[in-house]
Amino acid sequence: MRSDPDLAHAAAQGSEAAFAELVRRHQAKVRGMARRLAASEATGDDIAQTTFLTAWQKISTYAGGTFSSWICTICWREFLQWRRRQKMEIEFDETAEIIPFDRSADQNEMRMDLTRALETLSEAQRVCVVLCVATGLTHQEAADVTGWPLGTVKSHVQRGVALLRTRLENAHVA
Amino acid sequence: MREQDTYKDLSDLFRVEDNALPAEPFTRQVMQAVRKQRMIRRLVVGSLGLAGASIAALQLPALLGEWVGVDKTVTQALTTAPTELSAAAVNQLSAAAMSNPMWLAIAAGAALCIFAVSAFERA
Numbered sequence: 239m240r241s242d243p244d245l246a247h248a249a250a251q252g253s254e255a256a257f258a259e260l261v262r263r264h265q266a267k268v269r270g271m272a273r274r275l276a277a278s279e280a281t282g283d284d285i286a287q288t289t290f291l292t293a294w295q296k297i298s299t300y301a302g303g304t305f306s307s308w309i310c311t312i313c314w315r316e317f318l319q320w321r322r323r324q325k326m327e328i329e330f331d332e333t334a335e336i337i338p339f340d341r342s343a344d345q346n347e348m349r350m351d352l353t354r355a356l357e358t359l360s361e362a363q364r365v366c367v368v369l370c371v372a373t374g375l376t377h378q379e380a381a382d383v384t385g386w387p388l389g390t391v392k393s394h395v396q397r398g399v400a401l402l403r404t405r406l407e408n409a410h411v412a
Numbered sequence: 413m414r415e416q417d418t419y420k421d422l423s424d425l426f427r428v429e430d431n432a433l434p435a436e437p438f439t440r441q442v443m444q445a446v447r448k449q450r451m452i453r454r455l456v457v458g459s460l461g462l463a464g465a466s467i468a469a470l471q472l473p474a475l476l477g478e479w480v481g482v483d484k485t486v487t488q489a490l491t492t493a494p495t496e497l498s499a500a501a502v503n504q505l506s507a508a509a510m511s512n513p514m515w516l517a518i519a520a521g522a523a524l525c526i527f528a529v530s531a532f533e534r535a
Contacts (some may be wrong), residue, residue: 261439269438270430283438290442291449345443352425371419372426399419 242305246262250298257297261290262304267306267373268313269341274368277357285320289313307379314383355405362390363398370395371402 240248240256242263248256263409268289273282289312300308356364356372369380377395381388505519 254446258439258443258444261442262435265434265435265438265442266430269433270426286438287442287445291445294449295444352422352429372421372430374423374427395419398421402422 243300243302246297246300246305249294250300255293264306264309265290268309271310271313271368271373272317274356274372275314275365276351281320285313289316292316304379306373307375307383310373310375310379311383314369338403351406351409355409357403358405359398359401363401364395366391367393367398367402371399376411384404 240259242260245256245260249260265286269283269286272285272289273279276285277351289309292312293309296312336340356367359367365384366380368373369383370377375383377388377391380386381391384391505515
């Protein structure tokens with residue numbers, strides 16, 4: 239099986255097949271990340287599609303390293319752009335409020351406990367949990383992607399995970 | 413223990429959720445968008461190139477016309493110059509000779525020198 243850097247190199251030479259393989263490999267991670275960040279499946283998929291289109295345009299700038307980290311950085315920027323367009327800028331700090339989600343009651347009922355529990359976290363905690371726990375980036379990679387200090391990311395992940403566990407336990411008890 | 417190991421169980425739950433997403437429709441959709449974007453870019457670049465080539469082609473007759481005109485003028489000037497020059501020189505020489513025969517002797521001496529030098533050079 240060809241490695242990600244090999245496929246990226248071939249895609250940079252214009253190979254659509256190589257890029258399609260990269261999309262196939264990373265779509266689950268990117269879509270999951272975008273859906274959880276945007277807290278909407280449709281918007282998440284739109285962000286993920288834009289992410290891959292941007293990746294196709296900038297594939298020649300990929301200079302090796304972890305491809306998933308590179309694509310997640312693009313996804314994060316696309317998410318921020320989408321947020322800017324939505325005029326919903328939020329201060330990403332520990333005091334950030336929990337963001338209410340525009341979701342119908344029916345949809346809420348259908349969602350899994352995990353996603354629902356994630357949505358109860360603060361914005362900063364949710365971002366860090368999505369990047370590190372759900373997407374699988376290391377704390378350092380998440381700090382690089384967001385531009386936040388490593389200590390802040392670690393702290394948000396730790397608190398977010400603890401809260402997530404509590405919420406899940408409560409949901410199961412109930 | 414690595415930092416990720418403390419929440420591996422949660423990561424696995426998220427991964428199961430992500431892996432349940434059907435890959436092919438999304439991949440097909442992305443690749444269609446990529447092809448569309450590529451086609452639009454080619455179309456834009458091709459159209460601009462064609463427009464540039466058309467403008468250049470339109471300028472070509474005028475450019476060539478001016479070039480031929482210059483060429484004719486220069487050729488004509490170069491062709492007629494020696495004739496005119498030699499005719500003028502002969503006229504001036506004969507006029508000088510008429511006014512002072514000494515010029516004839518000087519010209520004859522110069523011609524003899526040039527002839528001698530050229531003959532010696534060939535030898």
